[in-house]
Every structure is written in C-alpha cells, then in structure tokens.
Amino acid sequence: MFLTYILLVAAAFGTSYSASIQNEYKTYKDYKLYRIEGERQKLQNFILQTMTELPEIPFHNIRGSVAHALIAPELAETFEEGVRLANLVASVEIDDYSEIISLERGGTxxxxxxxxxxxxxxxxxxxxxxxxxxxxxxxxxxxxxxxxxxxxxxxxxxxxxxxxxxxxxxxxxxxxxxxxxxxxxxxxxxxxxxxxxxxxxxxxxxxxxxxxxxxxxxxxxxxxxxxxxxWDRMWRKTRSKSPGSLCLGADPNRNWDxxxxxxxxxxxxxxxxxxxxxxxxxxxxxxxxxxxxxxxxxxxxxxxxxxxxxxxxxxxxxxxxxxxxxxxxxxxxxxxxxxxxxxxxxxxxxxxxxxxxxxxxxxxxxxxxxxxxxxxxxxxxxxxxxxxxxxxxxxxxxxxxxxxxxxxxxxxxxxxxxx
Incomplete structure (x- = not known):
C-alpha cells in the first residue's frame, strides 16, 4: 500500500518538478503546509521512506511525533492518502503558502x-x-x-x-x-x-x-x-551547473568531505x-x-x-x-x-x-x-x-x-x- 503511494506521488511529481528549475519567479500559489502527527517510529519510517524515494518532497520541523511538509496542489490528495496509509494524521496549517511569501516580500x-x-x-x-x-x-x-x-x-x-x-x-x-x-x-x-x-x-x-x-x-x-x-523563496542549494545535467545547484551542507x-x-x-x-x-x-x-x-x-x-x-x-x-x-x-x-x-x-x-x-x-x-x-x-x-x-x-x-x-x- 505504501509503495503504491510512493509510485503515485512519483508520477505526479514528475509533472510538477520541471517548473521549479526555470528562471521565473515561483509563487508557491496554493501550496499547502501540512502538519503530520503520529507514533514517533511510524512517522520516522514515513519520512525516511519518502525522503529516500522522493526527496523532492521537503519535510521540516521534525520534532518527535510531529513533522511538517510543504506540498504542491497537484500532490495534496495523494500525499494525504499516503499519510493515511502510514497510520498518521495530517492537517493543513497554511492553505496557501504564497500569501506568506507575499507578506515577507512586502517587508523586504x-x-x-x-x-x-x-x-x-x-x-x-x-x-x-x-x-x-x-x-x-x-x-x-x-x-x-x-x-x-x-x-x-x-x-x-x-x-x-x-x-x-x-x-x-x-x-x-x-x-x-x-x-x-x-x-x-x-x-x-x-x-x-x-x-x-x-x-x-x-x-x-x-x-x-x-x-x-x-x-x-x-x-x-x-x-x-x-x-x-x-526567484524561488524555497531554494536551498548553490547555483552551480551539475555535470551532465540541466539541473542547478548542490546542497552545500551535504558536500563536505x-x-x-x-x-x-x-x-x-x-x-x-x-x-x-x-x-x-x-x-x-x-x-x-x-x-x-x-x-x-x-x-x-x-x-x-x-x-x-x-x-x-x-x-x-x-x-x-x-x-x-x-x-x-x-x-x-x-x-x-x-x-x-x-x-x-x-x-x-x-x-x-x-x-x-x-x-x-x-x-x-x-x-x-x-x-x-x-x-x-x-x-x-x-x-x-x-x-x-x-x-x-x-x-x-x-x-x-x-x-x-x-x-x-x-x-x-x-x-x-x-x-
């Protein structure tokens, strides 16, 4: 069941990720910030498996039995199903993350x-x-x-x-x-x-x-x-060109020897x-x-x-x-x-x-x-x-x-x- 969820998200994410590497401002319109709760080990397993198979889905604020994830609108339904299959509970804390970004940019x-x-x-x-x-x-x-x-x-x-x-x-x-x-x-x-x-x-x-x-x-x-x-409020990496790829940047805090x-x-x-x-x-x-x-x-x-x-x-x-x-x-x-x-x-x-x-x-x-x-x-x-x-x-x-x-x-x- 959980593998089915992973495959579904992978298919959906394949249609949404390419835009994230374009040189145009990314608004994060209708992206939802989810709070995920449940038994600690189940939550850790869910996060680790998702990060391994689909690391493009970002988790953060992971503390004990609670974590957060920012999810694209086309992935929301599938993500919620995956949370359910993992016997966890998800709730939406922010319904449209672009509003948060707009407020932030207004004060910058x-x-x-x-x-x-x-x-x-x-x-x-x-x-x-x-x-x-x-x-x-x-x-x-x-x-x-x-x-x-x-x-x-x-x-x-x-x-x-x-x-x-x-x-x-x-x-x-x-x-x-x-x-x-x-x-x-x-x-x-x-x-x-x-x-x-x-x-x-x-x-x-x-x-x-x-x-x-x-x-x-x-x-x-x-x-x-x-x-x-x-350009992209949620950008994390450097901006270098990757050998043999059109994708840009590496995580500088995974690059030390x-x-x-x-x-x-x-x-x-x-x-x-x-x-x-x-x-x-x-x-x-x-x-x-x-x-x-x-x-x-x-x-x-x-x-x-x-x-x-x-x-x-x-x-x-x-x-x-x-x-x-x-x-x-x-x-x-x-x-x-x-x-x-x-x-x-x-x-x-x-x-x-x-x-x-x-x-x-x-x-x-x-x-x-x-x-x-x-x-x-x-x-x-x-x-x-x-x-x-x-x-x-x-x-x-x-x-x-x-x-x-x-x-x-x-x-x-x-x-x-x-x-």
Whole structure:
C-alpha cells in the first residue's frame, strides 16, 4: 500500500518538478503546509521512506511525533492518502503558502539603510559589513572566506579587540550562517549578533566580544541566498551547473568531505533538496570556505546557524557515534539553551545528534570541522520559524535569544576549562 503511494506521488511529481528549475519567479500559489502527527517510529519510517524515494518532497520541523511538509496542489490528495496509509494524521496549517511569501516580500528591503525589521539581499548585507569595518576600524576587519560559483565573495567580519598583551593568542570562534539559502532568519540574526557585540553596553556581552577572535560569516551561500530572494523563496542549494545535467545547484551542507553521500544525501543532481554534489567539495563555496577554516590557528569553536527545527545539534550527524567530549558538549549546550530560554521562554529540543533527534545526514560542515580539524566545541543551532518564514519585525526576538545562547555557551565552556 505504501509503495503504491510512493509510485503515485512519483508520477505526479514528475509533472510538477520541471517548473521549479526555470528562471521565473515561483509563487508557491496554493501550496499547502501540512502538519503530520503520529507514533514517533511510524512517522520516522514515513519520512525516511519518502525522503529516500522522493526527496523532492521537503519535510521540516521534525520534532518527535510531529513533522511538517510543504506540498504542491497537484500532490495534496495523494500525499494525504499516503499519510493515511502510514497510520498518521495530517492537517493543513497554511492553505496557501504564497500569501506568506507575499507578506515577507512586502517587508523586504533591497537597498537603502540597514535594520533588523527587514530582510536584506547579499549586496546590502555586504554593504553593512563594509560600513561596520569603517565604523570600528580598531576592532574589526573585513575577511574573505571564499568565493561562489557566480563570482561573489563569501564576505565576513573579523572582530578582535586589541589586547594589552601583544603576544596574546586568543581562542578563535567561527560562525557560519546562511549555508541553506532559504533560511533567511540566519543571516539576519547573525548580523544582529554582530551589532550586539559591537554596540551593547552589557558588560557580559562586551566581555564575550573581547575574549575571542571572532570570524563571522552571515551568508556562506551567497548565490543561493540571492536566488531565494529574487526567484524561488524555497531554494536551498548553490547555483552551480551539475555535470551532465540541466539541473542547478548542490546542497552545500551535504558536500563536505566527511562520510560524503553515505546518509541523508543523494547523487541525483535534480534533487531539489539534498544533492551532495558530484564529489566532495565539488562546490567552490564549500571548498574555499573549508580552506579558510582550516587555516585558522587556535580554533576553539565552530557554530553553524540553520532554521527552523528549533533544536540544538552536536556531532555527529550521520551515526550514533559520539565525540570524545560528548558529555561536555551536552552540558555546554544545555546551559546555552537555558540562557536562550530566559529571553522569550522558548524551549529548544536537544542538545543531541541529528541521528538521535532527526535523521542521519552526511557531508555537513559541523561533522567535517570536528572530525578533520579536531575543533572541540562544535554546534548547529536550528532557530525558530514556520517552514522557513519568520516575521521580519520579530528578528530581534531571535537575535536576543542567539546572543544569550552564545553567552551561556562560552560561560559553561570556560567553567569546564576549554579556555
């Protein structure tokens, strides 16, 4: 019965997918956002089988016995039947996702000033970083972490308060954001965090700034982010050409050279979600960024921001294997989440590995940094949202949560002797 469902959806999806790779604005008119509920193991089996056979159908916000999926109108009836056959329950949370996108685009500013009540395209984010480096020349400098397929720089900001002791070798903290193009809240909260580090009068935040050599990159997939802003709100991948295919892009968080393509990724270049690329580091973004990260001496922490599962993840994502400091990472992570909860009362899932709390996924940046570089403190924060939408006027909510989470993270890391 379930196989019948898979075949039916495959046939239907074959008629709908080709439009998603055309160079015209995709409205998502009449796409429905479903909430799927049921016994946890049945739900996991349903998601895993669907992702394996039909990875074009995106699931998200997977938490325990609940998940969400965005479904094209021509697939809605078949999808509902598949949910029924799997002994699960589906309900429609958003009847027409284009209305959400229209509201979001209405508030998006693409030129002019910069604030945290709107979403901005790559050029505006980079202009902000350049302005910041001009405003605080003694504390900051622009850094280039790599380049993109379309020729953009992966531009970041280094924040390093001058030390009285010139020989000080501060611990380095690297922040990665925006690796998945559609996760707009992550560049927004990252620039908010930059602003907090530089302008806050809170002595704890100023101390956090001064203790580390920060390398912060708001959008490490600039081509994909720009495309998401201008053509397809739900675009996730890079924009590279795939060998032997007309389909574009690879998932940059399945393209790192650690257990590449073993779990939660596909070799199909037309996969809309998790194509791992033609080889490890096939994407110029991941290759050049990895080289930058590997060049950093005294790298204490690597923190990646995603959305919108509202969970905290630790390595490793593709197996039940734990790092040798797993217990410490759990303790540090719990303190971080406790600090974040004080802001808005929001509960996050985890800390846990993706294999434990979501599903197995190989080729991610977090696992590569931990396994290949031995960086001791490595996390992925999945921020809040409703299928990648977060109201622009509420960006400061998450920005304040992230700031407090970073305070909690590094306070507990210090308590445990990591620096």
């Amino acid at each position: 500013r693409r030129s002019g000033g910069f604030s945290w009540t709107a979403y901005y395209d790559v050029d505006d984010i980079y202009r902000y970083l350049r302005n910041v480096s001009d405003w605080w020349p003694d504390l900051t400098e622009l850094v280039v972490g790599g380049k993109s397929y379309e020729g953009r720089q992966i531009l970041g900001l280094r924040i390093n308060t001058p030390s009285q002791n010139k020989s000080d070798n501060k611990p380095v903290v690297f922040i990665e954001s925006g690796i998945h193009a559609r996760e707009w809240i992550t560049p927004a909260t990252t620039t908010y965090f930059i602003n907090q580090l530089l302008t806050s009068d809170n002595p704890n935040i100023r101390s956090l700034r001064d203790q580390f050599d920060w390398h912060i990159f708001p959008t490490v997939n600039p081509d994909g982010y720009h495309y998401s802003m201008t 650690y257990n590449w393509l073993q779990h939660g990724a596909t070799s199909d270049p037309c996969n809309y979600q998790t194509y791992g690329g033609s080889k490890p580091f096939s994407e110029v973004e991941t290759k050049t960024l990895s080289e930058y990260v590997a060049s950093l001496e005294n790298l204490l922490a690597y923190v990646a921001f995603h959305s919108d599962a509202q969970i905290l993840l630790v390595p490793y994502s593709d197996s039940e294997e734990h790092t040798d400091n797993y217990d410490d990472l759990i303790k540090i992570g719990k303190t971080s989440l406790e600090y974040g909860k004080k802001v808005n009362g929001e509960e996050y899932g985890g800390p846990a590995t993706a294999a434990e709390i979501l599903y197995k996924a190989s080729g991610g940046s977090m696992d590569w940094v931990r396994a290949k570089l031995g960086t001791p403190i490595v996390y992925t924060y999945e921020l809040r949202g409703t299928y990648f939408h977060w109201p622009e006027h509420r960006i400061p909510e998450q920005g304040d949560e992230v700031t407090q989470m970073m305070l909690g993270l590094f306070e507990e890391a210090r308590n445990l002797g990591y620096y």
